[in-house]
Amino acid sequence: MGKYSYSIYNSTSVLPDEWDSIAHENIFLSRNGLAVLKKAPPANMECHFVGLFSNGKLCGIALIQYLDLARVATFKNRERSFCLKDYLIRKFSSHVLFIGNNTLTGQNAYLLNKEISETEALALLQMAMLNLKKEYSKKGKRIHLLAVKDFNEKEMPDFEAAGYNGYYKFCTQPNMIFTIRPGWQSVEDYLSELNTKYRTQHNRARKKAAGITKKKLSLSEISALNARIHELYLTVADKAAFNTFYLPQHHFEIMKQELKDKFRFYGYFEGEKLVGFNTLIKNGHDADTYFLGYDEEIQKEKMLYLNMLYDMVAYAIKKEFKHIIFARSAMEIKSSVGATAEEVFGIIKHTNPLLNFFMQKLFTYFDPKVEWKARNPFKT
Template identity: 45%
Template sequence: MNTTTFTIYSKISELPANWDEVAAHNAFLQKPYLTVLEASAPSNMQCFYIGIYEHSELIGVALAQYLNLNKLESFGERDKCLKTAVRNFVFKNFASHVLFLGNNMITGQNGYTFNKEIEFKHISEVLVQCAAAITAYFKKQKINIHLVSFKDFYPHCADELKAFDFKDIYEFNAQPNMIFELSEEWKSDLDYVAAFSKKYRDQYKRARKKCDDIRIRELSLEEIITQETRIYDLYHHVAKNAPFNTFFLAKNHFSSFKKQLKNQFVLMGYFLDDKLVGFHTLLLNGTVLETYFLGYDSDVQKEKMLYLNMLYNMTEFGIQKQYKRIIFGRTALEIKSSIGAEPIMMSGFIYHRNKFINKYIGKIFKNLEPEVQWQQRHPFK
């Protein structure tokens, strides 16, 4: 690592010209997406963009996010219990300033990428050093970072990192990432439905019938801007009823996304009697289809099985466009497994900068992490 250095940037305009060439394999680390964050990040988030150099040549890029949880309107309103109240108190008082090395807004290994083979020894070293440098920056601003988290690593990467600088950092496994590996034999939605067992084929038919009078179409940038308030209200309703939140999107997030990524970003609107009652979003990321945020009217969702129909529509979009896999993320595990997604465990690493608290970080984390009981479904013959 004597020849490796890093530079931390706070503005997209400062990034090297060849940034996107290095980040070519991950849309979530390329300038258009990072520009979306700069223009419409949650109000309690500040982003940092890290260039990793070898002999002054850019060989890697990474993302870091600082979250001030004191600015959060709610940690989530779905669960009302003593454990939730205790968790909220702890976060407000002992973990309100959080630094993520990675992207806290999406699920998946999207925190860094290199354009050449790099040993995990060097990766672990540079990530830890970057965290220390950003922590020192905030200390100068009179802000004391409480928690540092390195987010979302697939098992083989986590195992490699633990052999080096991550060996003394607490590893945690939150809910799995639901990933759908699409069969190459599926050329249309008919092939997909034909692969279901009778029970799940019946579920598909029932859901589709419920949604007969819903009109679905992709929204242009102009339409997204026109519907911005309604889109945000639908998103916000779903987000605030999640079991746990660390941020809420800015109101202009979806229009900013469409402006920057154009055809790479898809927002599908669901209309009932010409009124927008739901939407889902997709990011086209090479051979991978990334599901992004969605929203819906809860009354319509219940009556029309709107969420399940959204999952089917995202899957059929992926099949029609011949994507290899769909990343469905961490929420609603059981219903996502019922349409074919499989759980893939991912690891994160976390430490508290107070040594006494960090000594018990494992016990504290297990007691604060919302428990999710779910049964995996197996929909195919």
């Protein structure tokens, strides 16, 4: 690569001093954001940080993750104790190495400055990923899948130019993004632009939530409620048809420790009992939603999830963010409050050439299909 080189780091304490001068555009790639992944990662995840250099000077930063899918029940089959898809994943595709952050939706894989082009950076990252593949092999872990996740379609040609050969391009569930419109000064401005049906939905949800109080929790309060928070988180996580990881119990506590005021944790209480929570991360001009949890019965009775979405909208407008990144899942209800779908793409390759030849068919078989209808709550 001539003047370009890379280094792989396995601890945030040894990252180059100038790391955050590049990471300022994305909190998830900052030293503190990455520290969360080292101090409180999912049990089946390992994280590696990559520095890209031009003539010895840092010009790019990136995240590469390893996932062991054999350590989680990836697919749920509530009717049967045996799940064929889960068995096949464990047998042939459980060890995954990819450029990106599997706990998030969107391009949180790398950041570059002007000293390196996209193509040059991607070529370096592929070299780093293949280097890590060899290192895992030495430890007796054969990598089955190589992947890059969550990019816009216009960025795909850069991967081809960088030599990502034999990869299958895929598109799964979209990233749901809510855009704060120019001129919105308060939530009343947002409500005034909703059509009658969706203003009624908002008012009904707010009435249903009577008796529920919302509170921003401090680090000590999160710590004291760790067990209950984890219980509520698992209620939601276990509903997913497809899971690649579970957060550890102390994850939100560590997130608050590292990101401080940039991380907002809101608890929803019925009396003194925590019955739900949601989280937001202030990331430049955007507010990124993170994980949430709730009591299933309270959620149904109080329309808790929908109320959380409206609370996030009100907060983002008040704090003058440009977007709320609502991420994947529950696309229809998110669209009912005004979020729109943005397609994100990835590429994937099996290290077994025969299996890789059938990657398109295999991916289609394993990809959980979600049928949903986009809503437009705004006046036309």
